[in-house]
Amino acid sequence: MTSTEIARPSDVRGVVLRRGDARLPGEVTGFQTADPHRPDVVVGARDADDVVAAVQHAATHDLPVAVAATGHGHTAGLARGVVVTTGRMRGVSVDPASRTARVEAGARSADLVAAAAEHGLAPVSGSFPGVGVVGYTLGGGLGLLGRELGWAADRLRAAEIVTADGVLRRVGPGDALFAALRGGRPDVGVVTALWVGLVPLGSVVGGGVFLDAADADRVLPVVRRIGATAPEPLGVSLGVVPVPDLDVVPAPIRGRTVLHVRLVDTSGEAARAAEAAVRACAPVLLGGLAELPWTASGSIFGEPEAPHAYEGTNLLVSQLSDEALAAVVGAAMAAPVGCVVDVRRLGGALSRPADGPDAVSFREAAWIVRVLSSTAGASSASVREAHASVLAPVEDVRLGRMAAFVYGGSPVSAEEVLEPGVRELLAGVREEYDPRGLFGRG
Ligand SMILES: Cc1cc2nc3c(=O)[nH]c(=O)nc-3n(C[C@H](O)[C@H](O)[C@H](O)COP(=O)(O)OP(=O)(O)OC[C@H]3O[C@@H](n4cnc5c(N)ncnc54)[C@H](O)[C@@H]3O)c2cc1C
Structure with a gap:
C-alpha cells in the first residue's frame, strides 16, 4: 500500500x-x-x-x-x-421540544433554516444561505440578528468530532474542546455533527435599500447614527458595492457604485423608522423593506452566488466616527481595484459573555468593517494594498480581526484574530487532540 x-x-x-x-x-x-x-x-x-x-x-x-x-x-x-x-452529509433534524437541531457536517445555512422553519423556529443564521453551518458556527457565527440573539457559537449545545487520532468523540459543556469549538475554529479534527439551539421566529421586517454612492456625504452620517443608536432587535449593515455593468443587473443600479443599506428587525418598528430616515436624505435607486419569512432572509444582503476567486479581510473596532466611515467609503471608491465594503453594527448580545467557556474573541467590538475584492485580473499585492487603504481610517480603533471574514491568501496572524486566553485554550486543545499537527499543517 x-x-x-x-x-x-x-x-x-x-x-x-x-x-x-x-x-x-x-x-x-x-x-x-x-x-x-x-x-x-x-x-x-x-x-x-x-x-x-x-x-x-x-x-x-x-x-x-x-x-x-x-x-x-x-x-x-x-x-x-x-x-x-462533507457535501454529502447534509442531514438536519429538529427537536421542537428542546428547540435544538442536529446538523450534519455539510449542511448549509439554507438547509437548517428550512428545517427549523417547519416548526416555527430559526437558527442564528448569517447573511448567506449557502454558507456551511459548521464552518460558520466554529468561526463564531455573526448572525443577521446577532445584536439580539448573540453569536451562533453561543447556541452551540454539543458536537461530534473525529479528532486527529481518528477517534469519533462527542463533546459538550465542560470539555475544553467544546469551548474551543465555540468560535475558535481549533482545527484539530473534522466535526461530523453539531447540536445548535434555535429560537422561535417566523418572520422579520428586512431588506436592502440602494442609493447612489455619489450621495455618500448625506447618507453615511444617517446610517452611522442609525447603527450607533439601534435597539438590539435592529440589525444594521452598510454595503459599498461597485455593481457590474451587466444585463442581469437591475437597470437602476447597473454599472454604478452604490450604497446598500441593509436592515433587519424582529419587531419591525425600528427598521421602518430607519428606512424612512434613509429615504429622507437621498433618492433611493432600488429596494425597500418588507415583511419576510426567515427562509427569505438571504434576500436582505442578496449576495452573489457564483463561485469566484476573492480575497478579503476586516477589522473589529471599538468605535466608528462619521469621519472614519466617510474615509473608509472614500478609500474604497478611490481604490484601483473593485472593493466591496460591509460595515456592520455589532454590540448588544454580541458583546455579552457566553453561558460558559467559549472562544469568541473581541466581543466588545462595536462595529466590524469588512472589505473584499475579486482577484480575477488583479494581483494579490494590489488587492492587499487597496484593502489596507480602506481599513487605514479605523486602524487606530482596531481590536482585532474576525478570522471567518479573512478570505483567500490575505495574511493574518493568530495574535490578530484570537485573544490571549483563547490562544491558550486552543494551544491546550491542539496539544491534547492533534499533537503532531496533522490539521493546519498546510
Ligand atoms: C458570501 C459570504 C457570506 C458570509 N456571511 C457570513 C455571515 O453573515 N456571518 C458570518 O459569521 N460569516 C459569514 N461568512 C463567513 C463564513 O462563515 C466562513 O467563511 C465559514 O468558514 C464558511 O464555512 P464553510 O463550511 O461554508 O466554508 P469552507 O471553506 O468549506 O470551510 C471553512 C473552514 O471552516 C472549517 N470547517 C468547515 N467544516 C468543518 C468541519 N466539518 N469540521 C471542522 N472544521 C470545519 C474549516 O476550518 C474550514 O477550513 C460569509 C462568507 C461568505 C463567502
Missing part, C-alpha cells in the same frame, strides 16, 4: 478520489476558486465512519489533513495529504 491509498477503502461509503482523477478538482473546489486543495486523496464522506477512515489513514501515514465543506471560507490549499469533503 502506498501512502496515497485509503487504509480501508472498502469501508468508505462515499467516494475516494486519488491524485490524477479528473473528478478531484471539482470535488474539492467550492465557492472560493483561488488556490484549491491539491491532495493525494480526497474522501467524499457519506457518514462519520467515512470521516474516521480518512483521518485514521492520515494519522497512520502522518499525512496532513484538511476538511472542505462549501469553500466559502477557504484560505490556502493543501498541496498533499488527505482532504475530507
Whole structure:
C-alpha cells in the first residue's frame, strides 16, 4: 500500500478520489476558486465512519489533513495529504421540544433554516444561505440578528468530532474542546455533527435599500447614527458595492457604485423608522423593506452566488466616527481595484459573555468593517494594498480581526484574530487532540 491509498477503502461509503482523477478538482473546489486543495486523496464522506477512515489513514501515514465543506471560507490549499469533503452529509433534524437541531457536517445555512422553519423556529443564521453551518458556527457565527440573539457559537449545545487520532468523540459543556469549538475554529479534527439551539421566529421586517454612492456625504452620517443608536432587535449593515455593468443587473443600479443599506428587525418598528430616515436624505435607486419569512432572509444582503476567486479581510473596532466611515467609503471608491465594503453594527448580545467557556474573541467590538475584492485580473499585492487603504481610517480603533471574514491568501496572524486566553485554550486543545499537527499543517 502506498501512502496515497485509503487504509480501508472498502469501508468508505462515499467516494475516494486519488491524485490524477479528473473528478478531484471539482470535488474539492467550492465557492472560493483561488488556490484549491491539491491532495493525494480526497474522501467524499457519506457518514462519520467515512470521516474516521480518512483521518485514521492520515494519522497512520502522518499525512496532513484538511476538511472542505462549501469553500466559502477557504484560505490556502493543501498541496498533499488527505482532504475530507462533507457535501454529502447534509442531514438536519429538529427537536421542537428542546428547540435544538442536529446538523450534519455539510449542511448549509439554507438547509437548517428550512428545517427549523417547519416548526416555527430559526437558527442564528448569517447573511448567506449557502454558507456551511459548521464552518460558520466554529468561526463564531455573526448572525443577521446577532445584536439580539448573540453569536451562533453561543447556541452551540454539543458536537461530534473525529479528532486527529481518528477517534469519533462527542463533546459538550465542560470539555475544553467544546469551548474551543465555540468560535475558535481549533482545527484539530473534522466535526461530523453539531447540536445548535434555535429560537422561535417566523418572520422579520428586512431588506436592502440602494442609493447612489455619489450621495455618500448625506447618507453615511444617517446610517452611522442609525447603527450607533439601534435597539438590539435592529440589525444594521452598510454595503459599498461597485455593481457590474451587466444585463442581469437591475437597470437602476447597473454599472454604478452604490450604497446598500441593509436592515433587519424582529419587531419591525425600528427598521421602518430607519428606512424612512434613509429615504429622507437621498433618492433611493432600488429596494425597500418588507415583511419576510426567515427562509427569505438571504434576500436582505442578496449576495452573489457564483463561485469566484476573492480575497478579503476586516477589522473589529471599538468605535466608528462619521469621519472614519466617510474615509473608509472614500478609500474604497478611490481604490484601483473593485472593493466591496460591509460595515456592520455589532454590540448588544454580541458583546455579552457566553453561558460558559467559549472562544469568541473581541466581543466588545462595536462595529466590524469588512472589505473584499475579486482577484480575477488583479494581483494579490494590489488587492492587499487597496484593502489596507480602506481599513487605514479605523486602524487606530482596531481590536482585532474576525478570522471567518479573512478570505483567500490575505495574511493574518493568530495574535490578530484570537485573544490571549483563547490562544491558550486552543494551544491546550491542539496539544491534547492533534499533537503532531496533522490539521493546519498546510
Ligand atoms: C458570501 C459570504 C457570506 C458570509 N456571511 C457570513 C455571515 O453573515 N456571518 C458570518 O459569521 N460569516 C459569514 N461568512 C463567513 C463564513 O462563515 C466562513 O467563511 C465559514 O468558514 C464558511 O464555512 P464553510 O463550511 O461554508 O466554508 P469552507 O471553506 O468549506 O470551510 C471553512 C473552514 O471552516 C472549517 N470547517 C468547515 N467544516 C468543518 C468541519 N466539518 N469540521 C471542522 N472544521 C470545519 C474549516 O476550518 C474550514 O477550513 C460569509 C462568507 C461568505 C463567502
